[in-house]
Amino acid sequence: MSASATGLPTTRRTSPGEFFAQYGIVLVLVVLVVSMTILSPILREGQQLFLTPRNLIQVLLQAAINAIIAVGMTYVITSGGIDLSVGSIVALCGVLSAMVMRDVNTFNLFGLTFSLDGPIGAVMGFGVAVGVGTLCGFANGLLITRLNLSPFIATLGTMGIFRGIALVISEGRSIYGFDQEFKNFFAGRIPINETLELPIAVIIAILIAIVFWFFLTQTRLGKYTIAIGGSEETARVAGISVQRHKVGLYALCGFLTGIAGALLLARLNSGDPTFGGLFELNAIAAVVMGGTRLSGGQGSISGTIVGALIISLVQNAMNIFNVPSYWQQVVIGTVIVFAVVLDQQRRRASRY
Amino acid sequence: MNNLEKLLTIDHISKAYGAVQALKSVSFDLFRGEIVALVGDNGAGKSTLVKILSGLIQPTSGNLIFKGRPVHFRTPADALAYGIETVYQHLALVEQLDVADNVYLGRETYRWGAVGRWLGVLDRRHMREQTATALSQLHIKIPAPTLPVSSMSGGQRQAVAIGRAVTWGRELLILDEPTAALGVEETEQVLQMIEKLRDQQGISMLIISHNMQDVYRIADRIVVLRQGRHVATINKPDTSPQEIVAYITGAKEAQVAPV
Ligand SMILES: Nc1ncnc2c1ncn2[C@@H]1O[C@H](COP(=O)(O)OP(=O)(O)OP(=O)(O)O)[C@@H](O)[C@H]1O
Numbered sequence: 121m122s123a124s125a126t127g128l129p130t131t132r133r134t135s136p137g138e139f140f141a142q143y144g145i146v147l148v149l150v151v152l153v154v155s156m157t158i159l160s161p162i163l164r165e166g167q168q169l170f171l172t173p174r175n176l177i178q179v180l181l182q183a184a185i186n187a188i189i190a191v192g193m194t195y196v197i198t199s200g201g202i203d204l205s206v207g208s209i210v211a212l213c214g215v216l217s218a219m220v221m222r223d224v225n226t227f228n229l230f231g232l233t234f235s236l237d238g239p240i241g242a243v244m245g246f247g248v249a250v251g252v253g254t255l256c257g258f259a260n261g262l263l264i265t266r267l268n269l270s271p272f273i274a275t276l277g278t279m280g281i282f283r284g285i286a287l288v289i290s291e292g293r294s295i296y297g298f299d300q301e302f303k304n305f306f307a308g309r310i311p312i313n314e315t316l317e318l319p320i321a322v323i324i325a326i327l328i329a330i331v332f333w334f335f336l337t338q339t340r341l342g343k344y345t346i347a348i349g350g351s352e353e354t355a356r357v358a359g360i361s362v363q364r365h366k367v368g369l370y371a372l373c374g375f376l377t378g379i380a381g382a383l384l385l386a387r388l389n390s391g392d393p394t395f396g397g398l399f400e401l402n403a404i405a406a407v408v409m410g411g412t413r414l415s416g417g418q419g420s421i422s423g424t425i426v427g428a429l430i431i432s433l434v435q436n437a438m439n440i441f442n443v444p445s446y447w448q449q450v451v452i453g454t455v456i457v458f459a460v461v462l463d464q465q466r467r468r469a470s471r472y
Numbered sequence: 473m474n475n476l477e478k479l480l481t482i483d484h485i486s487k488a489y490g491a492v493q494a495l496k497s498v499s500f501d502l503f504r505g506e507i508v509a510l511v512g513d514n515g516a517g518k519s520t521l522v523k524i525l526s527g528l529i530q531p532t533s534g535n536l537i538f539k540g541r542p543v544h545f546r547t548p549a550d551a552l553a554y555g556i557e558t559v560y561q562h563l564a565l566v567e568q569l570d571v572a573d574n575v576y577l578g579r580e581t582y583r584w585g586a587v588g589r590w591l592g593v594l595d596r597r598h599m600r601e602q603t604a605t606a607l608s609q610l611h612i613k614i615p616a617p618t619l620p621v622s623s624m625s626g627g628q629r630q631a632v633a634i635g636r637a638v639t640w641g642r643e644l645l646i647l648d649e650p651t652a653a654l655g656v657e658e659t660e661q662v663l664q665m666i667e668k669l670r671d672q673q674g675i676s677m678l679i680i681s682h683n684m685q686d687v688y689r690i691a692d693r694i695v696v697l698r699q700g701r702h703v704a705t706i707n708k709p710d711t712s713p714q715e716i717v718a719y720i721t722g723a724k725e726a727q728v729a730p731v
């Protein structure tokens with residue numbers, strides 16, 4: 121494609137390379153689903169273990185927590201940053217939320233005693249997780265903007281700090297024995313019809329994806345995020361409060377990670393300071409696979425969701441075929457490398 | 473020069489970067505409706521002065537007086553609020569956004585009433601229409617306001633950047649090397665646009681350039697900086713490109729007494 125001062129083609133022809141770069145990820149998803157559907161009965165003595173409502177729901181459930189974190193990560197990466205601390209935030213949120221729910225049973229207000237069992241306790245547990253997550257993200261944002269640290273270094277540091285705090289306050293032990301109301305709701309399922317029940321976590325993930333797709337593509341929040349990732353200085357001279365916006369983005373990522381932390385806590389029925397290991401790897405993998413540029417300035421929520429689904433499908437496939445779970449990390453790491461290679465090719469393809 | 477109405481007074485502005493004195497007590501006036509060229513060798517302090525005038529950095533000492541009132545630009549937003557627009561050579565546009573999103577960057581309009589305003593829901597249709605109108609009034613030809621900047625030529629980008637600044641800048645337009653990256657034809661287009669703006673809109677402009685031919689052609693007055701010092705202010709009819717160069721290099725001694 122060529123551009124001159126006098127005239128420009130108004131329509132762009134899409135080359136095969138560009139087409140693959142744009143829709144390749146969806147293609148990968150389709151190929152994975154089709155090949156799993158065919159391979160599963162062949163390799164497992166005629167049993168169709170993959171294409172069952174039960175298993176597919178399991179795939180969605182596996183994807184949900186990663187997808188929620190990855191949506192926040194999409195914003196951070198689009199702005200030209202990165203957040204390596206999300207896994208540690210998950211652990212800290214889980215531990216603190218579990219401890220508060222376990223230990224705070226009543227509180228007094230104006231001489232009245234309120235019981236914190238039941239729904240109020242569940243809401244409080246969720247509130248603690250989300251609040252702690254947001255505060256952690258806020259701290260990341262302040263470190264990056266006030267101390268002028270690179271996002272990589274700042275969140276590498278807080279990755280250690282947040283997990284360390286989780287270990288200290290839990291004394292390295294799992295926290296359980298908290299209100300069942302919390303688990304019942306956040307690990308619950310909503311019946312769609314007689315045979316199908318959708319997990320709450322999946323519904324929350326879908327809602328988050330829709331809301332934050334809207335914000336990224338249709339609002340000032342998304343536009344400024346793209347502008348900052350594209351050229352921070354240009355955004356600054358245009359009068360945008362870049363620092364404030366960046367703090368907000370890390371707080372947003374922490375907020376969504378807090379929600380993910382609450383969902384994980386409900387699912388595993390305990391808060392543990394070692395939970396959330398390599399969550400940053402999975403989230404970043406989903407984001408870069410989905411076509412968001414690691415260098416910033418471009419991001420796609422729908423791509424991120426497809427990326428999270430692919431990761432979940434790969435994990436599911438390995439479970440079905442009894443591949444040891446240790447291999448999963450090798451595969452996810454490889455997927456990240458491939459995604460980045462794909463991204464570089466795409467960038468070359470979009471140049472003229 | 474419309475009755476010499478003062479727009480902006482730069483009053484003993486100094487800027488130190490650690491031990492480096494980038495600007496040493498620079499003073500001069502900008503009048504309404506004139507084009508002033510700011511010239512000087514590499515490192516003379518031109519960009520530093522521009523950054524101070526646009527609120528990107530603060531002077532170490534000295535004052536800015538805008539329309540007779542002392543002003544302090546703490547952020548770019550402050551300078552923008554006074555109608556001072558700056559086009560930086562490399563920071564003019566965000567490549568990843570389209571033309572309309574760039575023209576309205578930092579000045580978005582919203583739909584869905586109060587709720588939409590609060591959520592920041594962009595009224596892209598309105599901004600695109602307004603952008604198309606504004607650019608066509610300035611005779612800037614762009615196929616569509618939805619064109620991504622990454623697919624535009626250098627001349628088109630510069631035209632859009634200037635168009636953006638003119639759209640919002642009511643008082644003063646500052647252009648940092650507006651033609652440095654452009655070819656002959658594109659340079660000519662931009663120069664014509666600058667002249668047209670002065671003649672038709674009566675807007676003041678401060679233009680940095682290393683090209684003496686361009687400077688001599690479009691400027692009403694020329695301000696020369698040398699090693700952070702203001703060494704000369706010359707009216708165009710009284711000078712020649714050779715004399716300007718002599719001031720820049722120091723072959724000709726300072727005309728402005730050090731203060
Ligand atoms: N951020 C900074 N930190 C330290 N020194 C700086 C900084 N910015 C500029 N300087 C110094 O201030 C002096 C003036 O620089 P400035 O960029 O204003 O020059 P200029 O006239 O715009 O030059 P050019 O024609 O090369 O663009 C130079 O000596 C430069 O090295």
Ligand SMILES: [Mg+2]
Nearest residue numbers: 515518519520
């Ligand atoms: Mg300069």
